[in-house]
Amino acid sequence: xxxLTPFHSQAADVSLARAAREGDRxxxxxxxxxxxxxxxxxxxxxxxxxxxxxxxxxxxxxxxxRLASLREAExxxxxxxxxxxxxxxxxxxxxxxxxxINELPEPRSRTGHAYEAEAALDAIRRLPEAYRExxxxxxxxxxxxxEIASRTGLTPDSVRVNLCRGMxxxxxxxxxxxx
Numbered sequence: 001x002x003x004l005t006p007f008h009s010q011a012a013d014v015s016l017a018r019a020a021r022e023g024d025r026x027x028x029x030x031x032x033x034x035x036x037x038x039x040x041x042x043x044x045x046x047x048x049x050x051x052x053x054x055x056x057x058x059x060x061x062x063x064x065x066r067l068a069s070l071r072e073a074e075x076x077x078x079x080x081x082x083x084x085x086x087x088x089x090x091x092x093x094x095x096x097x098x099x100x101i102n103e104l105p106e107p108r109s110r111t112g113h114a115y116e117a118e119a120a121l122d123a124i125r126r127l128p129e130a131y132r133e134x135x136x137x138x139x140x141x142x143x144x145x146x147e148i149a150s151r152t153g154l155t156p157d158s159v160r161v162n163l164c165r166g167m168x169x170x171x172x173x174x175x176x177x178x179x
Contacts, residue, residue, distance in 0.1 A: 010074075010150050017073035020064075028067070032060055035077065037141035038151040039084045044140055045132040046088035049121065055091060059084045078153035081133075123173045131166030138163055 013034065019027035039059050043052040062083055070079055124135050133152070137143045145163060149156040 134162035
């Protein structure tokens with residue numbers, strides 16, 4: 001069994017991915033705990049909040065079923081992110097006859113924090129693709145910049161730039177142009 005530390009290092013993730021690929025269910029469980037915020041954040045970028053949790057479970061089921069096809073354990077985070085994005089695309093293809101979430105009227109009966117949270121999620125979803133996932137992972141899932149880089153395979157500099165530019169655009173969308 002691999003020892004878990006509070007700081008989730010890339011080396012530990014690689015060891016867990018290798019062990020999981022060899023059939024170690026506890027290692028896969030540890031990967032699930034480490035990567036569920038990333039997967040949830042990616043899904044929230046593309047699908048309604050009410051469906052993200054169920055789809056997250058499906059992502060991990062598919063990952064477990066396909067783990068033998070993962071050639072490089074170092075690529076686990078990016079591979080898992082790709083499964084999440086593909087599942088979100090499938091979600092939209094299957095529901096193409098339904099009303100798009102962006103076309104729904106503003107909820108009138110909601111007030112307070114629930115309304116503000118929905119407005120913030122919608123604002124993030126309207127940002128350019130390059131910033132959506134990074135902001136969702138930071139603001140909604142609470143991941144740090146280094147965690148986002150480690151989990152998604154992006155460089156720390158790319159994460160930093162995406163967060164900075166994305167926050168600037170988000171503030172402008174939400175009416176708070178202050179820095």
